[in-house]
Amino acid sequence: MRNIAIVDDDANIRQQLQSYLKKYTENFGEDFVVSEFSIPEAFLTNYKSNYDVVFMDIDMPGMNGLQAAKRLRELDEKVVLIFVTNLAQYAIKGYEVAATDFVVKPLEYTKFETKIARAIKLTDDRAKSPSLLLRVEDKMVSIKMEDIRYVEVQGHNVYYHTSKDTYRIRGTLKESAAELDSNEFFMCAKCYLVNLAYVESVKGNVVTVAGQDITVSRPKKKEFMEALAAYHNKR
Amino acid sequence: MNIHLTIIMLLNTIELAVPCTILARNLERRNYFVLRLFCCLALVFVYIFLFPLEGLNYLLIHIPIILVAFLYLKLCYKTTMTQTVFLGTIGYTLKHISSLINSIITVFFPRVFGHFSETKGDYFILGYALIIGIDIIVFSIAYYITAKKAIRAELQKNATIPMSILGAIVLIMNQFWSLGIVVAGADYTVSYSSLIEYIWNLMFCFLVLAIQFNIVQISEKDKELEITQRLIADKEQQYKMSKSNMEAIQKKCHDLKYEIAAIAMGVEPTKHAEDAMAVLRTFNSDIKTGNTTLDIIFNEKNYYCKDHDIVFTPMIDGAALSFIKTTDLYVLFSGLIDSAISSVRQLANHTKRYIYIYVHSEKGFLLIQIEHPLDLDKDYILKERNGQIIVKRPELAGLEYVIEKYDGSINTKLEEDIFMLNIIFPISESLEQEKK
Numbered sequence A: 001m002r003n004i005a006i007v008d009d010d011a012n013i014r015q016q017l018q019s020y021l022k023k024y025t026e027n028f029g030e031d032f033v034v035s036e037f038s039i040p041e042a043f044l045t046n047y048k049s050n051y052d053v054v055f056m057d058i059d060m061p062g063m064n065g066l067q068a069a070k071r072l073r074e075l076d077e078k079v080v081l082i083f084v085t086n087l088a089q090y091a092i093k094g095y096e097v098a099a100t101d102f103v104v105k106p107l108e109y110t111k112f113e114t115k116i117a118r119a120i121k122l123t124d125d126r127a128k129s130p131s132l133l134l135r136v137e138d139k140m141v142s143i144k145m146e147d148i149r150y151v152e153v154q155g156h157n158v159y160y161h162t163s164k165d166t167y168r169i170r171g172t173l174k175e176s177a178a179e180l181d182s183n184e185f186f187m188c189a190k191c192y193l194v195n196l197a198y199v200e201s202v203k204g205n206v207v208t209v210a211g212q213d214i215t216v217s218r219p220k221k222k223e224f225m226e227a228l229a230a231y232h233n234k235r
Numbered sequence B: 001m002n003i004h005l006t007i008i009m010l011l012n013t014i015e016l017a018v019p020c021t022i023l024a025r026n027l028e029r030r031n032y033f034v035l036r037l038f039c040c041l042a043l044v045f046v047y048i049f050l051f052p053l054e055g056l057n058y059l060l061i062h063i064p065i066i067l068v069a070f071l072y073l074k075l076c077y078k079t080t081m082t083q084t085v086f087l088g089t090i091g092y093t094l095k096h097i098s099s100l101i102n103s104i105i106t107v108f109f110p111r112v113f114g115h116f117s118e119t120k121g122d123y124f125i126l127g128y129a130l131i132i133g134i135d136i137i138v139f140s141i142a143y144y145i146t147a148k149k150a151i152r153a154e155l156q157k158n159a160t161i162p163m164s165i166l167g168a169i170v171l172i173m174n175q176f177w178s179l180g181i182v183v184a185g186a187d188y189t190v191s192y193s194s195l196i197e198y199i200w201n202l203m204f205c206f207l208v209l210a211i212q213f214n215i216v217q218i219s220e221k222d223k224e225l226e227i228t229q230r231l232i233a234d235k236e237q238q239y240k241m242s243k244s245n246m247e248a249i250q251k252k253c254h255d256l257k258y259e260i261a262a263i264a265m266g267v268e269p270t271k272h273a274e275d276a277m278a279v280l281r282t283f284n285s286d287i288k289t290g291n292t293t294l295d296i297i298f299n300e301k302n303y304y305c306k307d308h309d310i311v312f313t314p315m316i317d318g319a320a321l322s323f324i325k326t327t328d329l330y331v332l333f334s335g336l337i338d339s340a341i342s343s344v345r346q347l348a349n350h351t352k353r354y355i356y357i358y359v360h361s362e363k364g365f366l367l368i369q370i371e372h373p374l375d376l377d378k379d380y381i382l383k384e385r386n387g388q389i390i391v392k393r394p395e396l397a398g399l400e401y402v403i404e405k406y407d408g409s410i411n412t413k414l415e416e417d418i419f420m421l422n423i424i425f426p427i428s429e430s431l432e433q434e435k436k
Helices: A010-027 A038-042 A065-075 A088-097 A107-129 A173-178 A220-231 B001-021 B033-048 B057-060 B062-076 B079-106 B112-115 B124-152 B157-183 B192-264 B267-281 B292-307 B326-344 B401-404 B431-433
Strands: A002-007 A032-037 A053-057 A081-086 A102-105 A133-134 A140-146 A149-156 A157-162 A166-169 A185-189 A192-195 A201-205 A204-210 A212-215 B311-315 B355-363 B364-373 B381-385 B388-392 B409-415 B416-428
Touching: A010 A032, A032 A038, A032 B401, A038 A065, A038 B381, A053 A065, A065 A081, A065 A088, A081 A107, A088 A102, A088 B355, A102 A107, A102 B401, A107 A140, A133 A166, A140 B157, A140 B192, A149 A173, A149 A212, A157 A173, A173 A185, A173 A192, A185 A212, A192 A204, A201 B416, A220 B112, A220 B364, A220 B416, B001 B033, B001 B062, B001 B079, B001 B124, B033 B062, B062 B079, B079 B124, B079 B192, B124 B401, B157 B192, B192 B267, B192 B292, B192 B326, B292 B311, B292 B326, B326 B355, B326 B364, B326 B401, B326 B431, B416 B431
Parallel strands: A002 A032, A002 A053, A053 A081, A081 A102, B311 B355
Antiparallel strands: A133 A140, A149 A157, A149 A192, A157 A166, A185 A192, A201 A204, A204 A212, B355 B364, B364 B416, B381 B388, B388 B409, B409 B416
């Protein structure tokens, strides 16, 4: 059962989205619990992070969709956000509030089906959020893979730099690479395995990952850029 | 086995390995690189034991040397045959230039450099040290003059044959000279009569390098020609599109004329006014991206899409594209959209005829993403990599030149029947500051 929120001032659009979700249920057996909101304020007041997908109109009176999305992101970083808009040209600003996708009005079921299927897959992926069990000194520590910024090797020690802390274990980078998802992590130098989600910039042969500059070897640069392009093609 | 000559053979191998390694520094190493390297070295040792350096073996020494260069490059690095022959021949020629300079100096200072002679020089160790010194100087000069260019060279497939022929000529000419000197009875090692052969050989080496880079230039010109041909093909496509757009506009104008005439005559004015508005809406859907070049391309493609029942939805942050030159933008987006249109037009189900284009910047990157359904019954080349289905589109190959020019990379994949393309460009620091 998926929790869906529809935030749109247009009752016809809300109704249309409801009917498309119903059709999707009929076709694929996926159940939805749908909540409708005609103004973003009503949606955001007493917001609880129990929604899987939010359909948000951009052009609404008062607080517009982009402002509402900004506020939503402060409350919930994970929820899949899909903008519903007839302002395709301005919708691109939605990426600034980590919009997952866009549905352009007039709505059509075929396109909607693709978008909702992708959103469902994304919620499943996020729910899985695999963890890694590390033996740090004499205790076991569990860290989420998505929290790992990069892995560094120094001698026989492997350092896992996460958003919270750095963990040191004995081992090799190859062993670490084998445990991590090859689509998310890339060994861009002999001593570094980076999480592609945290790559901030590439200047020449220097890659900045979570503030750390890492030099990519020339032969690896092309392969690294390909991995980065593939990573961003996951939307 | 002559230990002294064996040392010379090993020295030759090292002299060859150094320039080849310098030239291959941009290439990706194959897995088990060290093991492969040892295999090549082992092969050299086996050769030395099986064919000691004397008599005919000594004369034919160039053949195994150049073959080892090719083998080393092909076995240890991920490289094409053309690149192997190109870099191997340059590496061998540079090594040969160094050896020849050594030999020429030997003629003038036989006591110090006479390490090749049977009697050996008086300063045996110093002689070897000087060989290494000359190698370092020659390779350093060569690196700054030629190797940097060779490393960056992008060879087309059609350069394979001239490059291979040149490699063969280098070998044959070296054998020919060595044989000629021996037949003429000259002292091959330390004599003024050898000087002519060394200088000839040296000039030939420079000639080889000149021809090599000439081939590179021709190859690069071929690539430019390919791009020009693509632009011409694009223009043809553009013409067809413009023609189609003109026809559509004429048709719509005709409809509009009819509607206005009907309104003027007072026949069902409301209905005709609505129809007229519908006609006008077709042209009143200007796409504004914030980038003039894109506006022109997208509006033209949009008219064409409307006329062919394709929903074209660009969501573009045009300002983010300012670091790409107008011509490159034109080539890139025209190519991408034409490719998308040609795929979508093949879909019999018109409700599936849509194209989404997203262009936005994220962190220090510019992302161009295209999404549209694909008719999988048509001939698309599908491959699997890292659990993703990659779609090979030959028409996109021509765009790689533009993408790589800005240090970008392209990725294509298939999700169910939806084709998704992503191009990523690193945004330069200066542009980011400009944006701030």
